[in-house]
Amino acid sequence: MSFEDLQKTWQSHNPGATVTLDADLLLKEVRRNQHHFWSMIFWRDAREVGVCFLMALFFVYCAARTHDWTPYLIVLACCAVGGFMIVDRVLERRKQPVLNEALKDCIESSLRQVNHQIWLLRNVLWWYLSPFAAGLGISGAIAMWRARHAGLAVTSLAVYLLVLAVIYWGIYQLNQYAVRKTLEPRRQELQDLVAGLEQN
Amino acid sequence: MTAQEQEAIFRRWLAGHLGLLLKVVRGCAASPQDQDDLFQDVLLQLWSSIPAFRGEAKETTWIYRVAFNTALAWRRVERRRREGQERLLQFEVSPRVEPSHVESLAERDLVERLYAAIRQLPKPDASLALMHLDGVSYQEMAEVLGISENYIGVKLNRIRKRLAEQLKGVIHEL
Numbered sequence: 001m002s003f004e005d006l007q008k009t010w011q012s013h014n015p016g017a018t019v020t021l022d023a024d025l026l027l028k029e030v031r032r033n034q035h036h037f038w039s040m041i042f043w044r045d046a047r048e049v050g051v052c053f054l055m056a057l058f059f060v061y062c063a064a065r066t067h068d069w070t071p072y073l074i075v076l077a078c079c080a081v082g083g084f085m086i087v088d089r090v091l092e093r094r095k096q097p098v099l100n101e102a103l104k105d106c107i108e109s110s111l112r113q114v115n116h117q118i119w120l121l122r123n124v125l126w127w128y129l130s131p132f133a134a135g136l137g138i139s140g141a142i143a144m145w146r147a148r149h150a151g152l153a154v155t156s157l158a159v160y161l162l163v164l165a166v167i168y169w170g171i172y173q174l175n176q177y178a179v180r181k182t183l184e185p186r187r188q189e190l191q192d193l194v195a196g197l198e199q200n
Numbered sequence: 201m202t203a204q205e206q207e208a209i210f211r212r213w214l215a216g217h218l219g220l221l222l223k224v225v226r227g228c229a230a231s232p233q234d235q236d237d238l239f240q241d242v243l244l245q246l247w248s249s250i251p252a253f254r255g256e257a258k259e260t261t262w263i264y265r266v267a268f269n270t271a272l273a274w275r276r277v278e279r280r281r282r283e284g285q286e287r288l289l290q291f292e293v294s295p296r297v298e299p300s301h302v303e304s305l306a307e308r309d310l311v312e313r314l315y316a317a318i319r320q321l322p323k324p325d326a327s328l329a330l331m332h333l334d335g336v337s338y339q340e341m342a343e344v345l346g347i348s349e350n351y352i353g354v355k356l357n358r359i360r361k362r363l364a365e366q367l368k369g370v371i372h373e374l
Contacts, residue, residue, distance in 0.1 A: 003360060006314070010333040013311045027207065029240065031247075099269040100249045100262055102346025103324065106269045193272065196324045197347055 045089055052082030070139035077135030084127050092116065104197050111190040118183045121175040129168050136164060206250045213246065217263050220334065221246075224264070227318045227330045228271040238274050245270045257343065260336070264344045268327045310367075317366035321359065328352070329359050 056078035063071035097109035120127070140160050147153040214221075221242060229238045246266050253262055314333070318326050324345065331341050342349045 006310075007333055007335060009307050009310060010314065011335060013307065027210070029243075097269075098252070099245050099266050099273075100252060100257075101269070102265065102344060103268055103272065103327065104346030106265075107272065110273065192322075193324060196322045197345060 049082050049085050052078045052085070056082070070142050073139045074132070074135040077131035080131045081128055088120070104194065107190055107193050107197070111187065111194065114183055114187045114190060118179055118187065121179045121183070124175045125172055129172060133164065133168060137161060140164075201251045206247070209250050209253070210247055213259065213263060214243075217260065220260065220263060221267055223330055223334065224267040224271060224327075226315050227326055228274070228323070230316075230319055238271060241274055242267050242270045258340065261340055261343050264327075264331065264336075264340075268344065271327075272323050313367055314363070317363050320366060321362060325355065325359050325362075328355055329363065332356055332359070 056075045059071040059074045059078070063069065063075070092113065095109065095112065097106045097113065099106060101109070141157055144153040144157045144160070147156070221239070225235050225239045225242060229235045246263065249262070249266050257265075318329050321329060327345065328341060331344065336344075338349045338352045341352050345352075
């Protein structure tokens with residue numbers, strides 16, 4: 001059989017003959033799925049930024065109630081992290097892969113997006129953990145320094161910083177695990193696809 | 201673009217290019233469940249892409265791009281079966297075959313083997329194989345994939361060889 005014969009067989013084969021499709025049901029499902037997709041994206045973003053916003057409100061309330069300036073350090077950290085998330089999300093949304101682009105362009109956009117995600121998680125220490133650590137650490141230290149018993153204050157501060165460090169170490173390791181487990185294999189997969197397209 | 205216009209275009213594309221979409225889906229996913237899942241994703245992306253369609257690219261080029269890009273991004277391990285979702289597709293072979301659509305069993309078997317062989321190819325090569333079998337021009341293939349026409353010819357030669365190896369005994373020369 002020649003390739004032309006194979007093409008003829010392929011083209012005369014009608015996959016529609018074996019398929020039953022309800023167009024109205026299909027349209028309903030497509031609309032439902034699209035709604036589901038956008039609400040999922042919206043609530044994911046709202047959850048991440050919302051936590052920062054609620055924490056900021058809580059510490060503003062604490063500062064106002066106690067007439068103390070130290071909680072504002074945490075408010076500042078919340079605003080910095082929340083602001084960074086919003087700016088990053090807005091910038092990234094503009095660069096999202098468009099599925100009507102040529103395959104190579106679309107894969108390269110996805111690759112750039114995965115690289116950005118890896119960069120974010122690898123640097124989570126600087127843009128997420130450090131601002132909170134600084135805010136919580138300094139305000140905690142000042143609060144304990146104000147305590148009357150110096151020895152108790154130092155001990156409490158040491159325990160507080162140790163607990164903070166353990167929690168942050170856990171969060172950092174969790175992020176690095178996500179990079180190794182999910183993002184790096186995905187990056188490799190996309191790099192292979194680009195290489196497959198470029199290979200002559 | 202109004203919702204009615206979007207729906208009209210979607211229905212027109214579906215009526216005109218359902219065969220193309222099904223071939224892409226069957227060329228990229230093996231089991232009926234996976235095909236159903238991928239088909240839904242492709243339709244969802246196609247629906248979402250309509251407002252951006254300005255007629256600058258051919259309809260088939262656009263539809264191929266959306267379908268292949270969705271298939272490339274789609275992964276079995278991450279597929280999400282939606283709660284309460286109804287199966288939209290039935291791929292089972294119909295017991296009654298209309299005389300006007302008679303395909304010999306041998307031809308049907310050949311096509312099934314061809315789908316299986318295409319699924320063994322790397323995804324970009326599978327995309328090329330599907331378009332090549334559908335008789336798409338080199339220029340359109342280059343536009344869909346975003347690579348030069350020169351590459352297309354070289355790649356197709358290699359793909360034909362691989363398909364011939366996988367279909368050894370069924371076909372003798374590609």
